[in-house]
Amino acid sequence: MNAVPSPRVLSAPLVVEFPFTRSLGPVQSAFLSGLRDRTVLGVQASDGRVVVPPTEYDPVTSEEIRDLVEVGQEGTVTTWSWNGSPRRGQPLRHPFAWVLVRLDGADTALLHALDAPEGPDSVSTGMRVRIRWAADRAGTITDIACFEPAGDSFEPAGEREPATLPEPHTGEFADPVTGIVAPARLDYTYTPGRAQSRYLDALATHRTLGERCPRCHKVYVPPRGACPTCGVPTGEQVEVGPRGTVTTFCVVNIKARGVDIDVPYVYAHIALDGAGLALHGRIAGIPYDQVRMGLRVEPVWAESGRYPDHYRPTGEPDADYETYKELL
Ligand SMILES: [Zn+2]
Structure with missing residues (x-):
């Protein structure tokens, strides 16, 4: 067998970046136009569940679904993970929690950031949170700047939210958002x-x-x-x-x-x-x-x-x- 000399270890910073422009269908257009106007829309699936963020197709039957509903701007954390060192492009510059939030009136959870200045000990499953809107909104998911704690209240397990939500919504907005530029970027060290x-x-x-x-x-x-x-x-x-x-x-x-x-x-x-x-x-x-x-x-x-x-x-x-x- 050949004796192969061990080379020095090489490594280099690499960036893979592929920004692309995405057109939105009727459901995503309504969702993002809604965010711009401080309204959160979901869609009602065939089994009655309210899906937020909305999908264009029924998760069970694959049929097209278009029954938009408005859900609340407060919700309950269903699970979370602490991010102690935020990276470039993440919603907050200081440490925060990634949370799945089930908004009032929704049956599924939305992934976003929770600003928890008191640290991970202040975050828990079941805690109530509310949307903090971005000052400048353009029709993207970052129109929700982040979530923030909504007081000391906890939702008792299994309890449903008030019956006033969700509310049917036409999905119509003035000057609807029809496309987004979705930047995808990976920074890493290649060895x-x-x-x-x-x-x-x-x-x-x-x-x-x-x-x-x-x-x-x-x-x-x-x-x-x-x-x-x-x-x-x-x-x-x-x-x-x-x-x-x-x-x-x-x-x-x-x-x-x-x-x-x-x-x-x-x-x-x-x-x-x-x-x-x-x-x-x-x-x-x-x-x-x-x-x-x-x-x-x-x-x-x-x-x-x-x-x-x-x-x-x-x-x-x-x-x-x-x-x-x-x-x-
Ligand atoms: Zn071979």
């Missing part, structure tokens, strides 16, 4: 592990290292440290490339935020010579509409020299389909 650290260190010297499975002999690039098919470690280092073959590709016509590349451009699966599967990379140095399966390419290194910025044609004849058909 690639030993196999990928070796791969990244080799890339910095313009070499591409794969690892061969001792059982099925497939060469993984980039390596993951194990063969997912055989379930065994892949200890043997194999240098592949630098040239390779385009196995399949797509033309990108949508410009991504923060990416300084003119569209259209081609993103391709590239099987480096000697690799048992394709990796992906951008193809340049050829008009986008002349890229084809079988095109022979080579890496063009980024200015930092640490990774290929893109791949360009080598000028060799195209590879025969038989040579890469298993790598598609």
